[in-house]
Amino acid sequence: MLTKIHILSEISSMGKMMIGIDVAKEWIDVAVAGERRVRRISNNEQAIDGWLAETGPGSIGLVAFEPTGGYERPAPLSQPGASCL
Numbered sequence: 001m002l003t004k005i006h007i008l009s010e011i012s013s014m015g016k017m018m019i020g021i022d023v024a025k026e027w028i029d030v031a032v033a034g035e036r037r038v039r040r041i042s043n044n045e046q047a048i049d050g051w052l053a054e055t056g057p058g059s060i061g062l063v064a065f066e067p068t069g070g071y072e073r074p075a076p077l078s079q080p081g082a083s084c085l
Contacts, residue, residue, distance in 0.1 A: 007062075016061025023065060 011018055018033040030039045030051070041047045070071065 011061035014061060017055065017059055018036045018062040019060060019064070021063065023067075023069065045046075 012033075020033075020085045022029040026043055027040050028043050028048070030041060032039075039051075041051050
């Protein structure tokens with residue numbers, strides 16, 4: 001049985017980013033594990049697509065967020081193959 005710690009360790013060893021996001025109506029705060037800076041992007045398709053293009057295809061291994069306000073629904077922030085918690 002895979003545990004959360006095992007999955008996180010495997011994602012990290014693959015060199016993929018683990019990202020935590022906070023979604024608001026007007027913006028999205030993006031925190032990447034291991035980085036000190038939190039980036040704020042607009043919560044619209046153009047800004048999200050631009051940010052995903054900057055990260056590079058296949059670079060995201062895990063996206064974690066708490067879907068509480070409904071603003072996360074129009075914002076697909078993961079890439080194919082990434083886990084979403």
